[in-house]
Amino acid sequence: MLIATHSKLPNLASASDAVLHMRHDLTNFLAESMKHIDVTNVMTHAMSTVAGILQVGDVSIPLRNKKNIIIISVGKAAIPMCVVAVRALEAAMEPSQRLRGIAVGPGDPTLLPKVVSYFAGGHPFPNQASWQAAEAALDLLTPLGSDDLVLFLISGGASAMIEAPTDPLITCEQMEEFYRALVYSGLPITSMNALRKHLSKVKGGRLALAASPAQQLSIIISDVPGTDLDMVGSGPSLADPSTIEDCLRILAQPSLRDIIGFRILRYFESPHLLETPKPNHTALRRSSRVCLLSNDILLSHVAQLANRAGYYVEVDVSCDDWHYQDAATFLLNKVRSLRETHNRVCLISGGELSVQVAQSEGLGGRNQHFLLHCAVNLRSSDPPLVLLSVGTDGVDGNSPAAGAIVDSFTLARIAERGLDPLTALERFDSYSLFHALGDTVVTGPTGNNVRDLRIFLSAD
Numbered sequence: 001m002l003i004a005t006h007s008k009l010p011n012l013a014s015a016s017d018a019v020l021h022m023r024h025d026l027t028n029f030l031a032e033s034m035k036h037i038d039v040t041n042v043m044t045h046a047m048s049t050v051a052g053i054l055q056v057g058d059v060s061i062p063l064r065n066k067k068n069i070i071i072i073s074v075g076k077a078a079i080p081m082c083v084v085a086v087r088a089l090e091a092a093m094e095p096s097q098r099l100r101g102i103a104v105g106p107g108d109p110t111l112l113p114k115v116v117s118y119f120a121g122g123h124p125f126p127n128q129a130s131w132q133a134a135e136a137a138l139d140l141l142t143p144l145g146s147d148d149l150v151l152f153l154i155s156g157g158a159s160a161m162i163e164a165p166t167d168p169l170i171t172c173e174q175m176e177e178f179y180r181a182l183v184y185s186g187l188p189i190t191s192m193n194a195l196r197k198h199l200s201k202v203k204g205g206r207l208a209l210a211a212s213p214a215q216q217l218s219i220i221i222s223d224v225p226g227t228d229l230d231m232v233g234s235g236p237s238l239a240d241p242s243t244i245e246d247c248l249r250i251l252a253q254p255s256l257r258d259i260i261g262f263r264i265l266r267y268f269e270s271p272h273l274l275e276t277p278k279p280n281h282t283a284l285r286r287s288s289r290v291c292l293l294s295n296d297i298l299l300s301h302v303a304q305l306a307n308r309a310g311y312y313v314e315v316d317v318s319c320d321d322w323h324y325q326d327a328a329t330f331l332l333n334k335v336r337s338l339r340e341t342h343n344r345v346c347l348i349s350g351g352e353l354s355v356q357v358a359q360s361e362g363l364g365g366r367n368q369h370f371l372l373h374c375a376v377n378l379r380s381s382d383p384p385l386v387l388l389s390v391g392t393d394g395v396d397g398n399s400p401a402a403g404a405i406v407d408s409f410t411l412a413r414i415a416e417r418g419l420d421p422l423t424a425l426e427r428f429d430s431y432s433l434f435h436a437l438g439d440t441v442v443t444g445p446t447g448n449n450v451r452d453l454r455i456f457l458s459a460d
């Protein structure tokens with residue numbers, strides 16, 4: 001991972017040494033955190049086969065009596081998750097057992113073993129490859145018996161990557177337009193997923209239905225807030241708490257009905273619409289799940305690093321999904337308040353922020369836009385501060401950076417170079433400004449996504 005930083009600070013004040021030390025701490029925290037969420041490392045440590053028993057977290061599954069073992073791996077981490085799973089399973093399998101699978105997601109498919117078929121899938125909207133992946137998954141799962149095992153490896157971005165409607169009259173193009181309408185509808189993710197689950201034959205636990213009566217284990221890397229794991233990839237292998245009634249209430253909004261296609265509206269209003277499986281469904285009786293990574297797990301690790309470095313640490317996720325300006329005000333005020341009683345402060349925030357982007361030719365993303373807004377709103381009376389915000393997938397908007405770093409001297413350095421931060425904000429061109437300063441954070445695609453990470457350090 002490359003973290004680009006400037007080599008010299010202009011107009012150094014008494015706080016300069018503190019800022020330099022905090023920037024050093026911050027880059028160390030980030031590098032260690034990215035290692036901590038490396039999918040291959042996490043899967044390798046979490047998954048083992050000893051004496052014919054598969055162990056993942058606190059779940060143990062005997063393999064000797066399994067005839068067929070099926071892997072369905074979908075999401076941004078699909079390929080590395082699948083590679084590790086196959087390696088662990090093949091080390092314990094007997095010649096009479098058969099292992100097959102599919103992997104759906106970005107990355108290099110040549111890394112996959114021959115027993116796994118690859119589909120690129122679509123993101124953020126389903127495409128023909130998403131459709132083909134759904135059919136391939138259903139073909140693998142039907143029929144299976146009680147002496148078979150299915151591993152569902154689900155990570156962020158899976159919703160669009162594998163998709164097919166329960167209604168055969170709905171086309172791939174209509175599904176793509178449906179997803180597009182949801183993305184731009186302003187609906188909360190819970191409402192969008194409720195609709196996706198009830199329209200899809202591979203979401204909302206319906207892959208679990210297809211796999212029954214086989215034993216099932218879902219291994220999840222979460223890109224959603226909290227512990228609602230059924231939200232990851234729209235929960236293809238988990239029980240669905242949402243209902244048909246929820247969907248009808250959502251679709252009662254006139255503004256939404258105007259952008260949802262007639263064919264799909266007619267489907268939801270059909271009296272024959274089938275409900276998704278709930279927690280007590282018989283198909284889920286032999287189902288287990290393990291969450292290997294999440295934003296909460298990442299934030300906890302960063303907190304441990306900062307604590308060992310001598311900072312007073314607070315983790316605050318209350319501004320998840322807030323507008324970036326509100327989040328900036330809240331977090332800056334909180335770190336100012338913490339400094340009133342603590343000399344060395346680390347404030348950690350997770351989740352994603354909202355930025356409404358107008359048509360623009362600028363480069364950047366929500367992390368850099370948020371940071372530039374923070375820089376503009378730093379006060380001369382503020383204690384020494386260093387701020388970082390990055391996307392854990394290594395991508396921030398349409399820029400080549402994952403995010404950036406801001407400190408107490410950022411505005412002075414912007415002025416020294418004759419740059420205009422307000423114009424950069426207006427044009428959504430934060431990357432160009434941070435790149436000129438040498439303050440972008442460039443990791444490259446990480447093959448993972450556990451939401452964004454924000455770290456605020458303040459010390460004298």
